[in-house]
Structure formats: structure tokens, C-alpha cells
Amino acid sequence: MARPPIDFDNTPEEAFVRMGTTRDEMRERMREMAEYDAGAPAAGSPAPDFEIERLSPQGQRTGDSFRLSEHLTENGRPVALVFGSYT
Numbered sequence: 001m002a003r004p005p006i007d008f009d010n011t012p013e014e015a016f017v018r019m020g021t022t023r024d025e026m027r028e029r030m031r032e033m034a035e036y037d038a039g040a041p042a043a044g045s046p047a048p049d050f051e052i053e054r055l056s057p058q059g060q061r062t063g064d065s066f067r068l069s070e071h072l073t074e075n076g077r078p079v080a081l082v083f084g085s086y087t
Helices: 011-017 024-040
Strands: 051-055 061-065
Touching: 011 024
Parallel strands: none
Antiparallel strands: 051 061
């Protein structure tokens, strides 16, 4: 998903000061983020296959793994991917 453009020329200098940056540094960050985003899958596109270790309900490593491609056609139901932190 593309980020909305920012009108750097009409943004007050105080806004950059509050963010602890300069207008030029922010332009460079936005350029880098746009470059990074260009490689991301589009919203609604299939997720790339991956394998990850399953955790126990207590968050402990189990040694068991989950591979997305093994679950994509289970009963024809979609697979929900939920990402988060358990720390």
C-alpha cells in the first residue's frame, strides 16, 4: 500500500524540530521507505510460503514447525495470519 505523499515544502519547520529531524532527513527517510515498500506484496496478493517454529501456549519453543503451503488447501478454508509480539 502506497504511503500518502507529504508536502514537505508547506510543512512548518517547527514540525520537523518536534520530530527531532530536518526537512532533508525526513525527505531521505521517506525515499528509503518508498524504496522498501516497493518490494512488498500488494494488499490481497497471496502470502509467500514460509516455515516457522510453533510455540507452546506458554510461548516456549516446541521443535514443531508450521509451513503455510501445507495449510492453504485444508478444507478450502482461508488461513488467517496474525503477527504480533509475545514478549
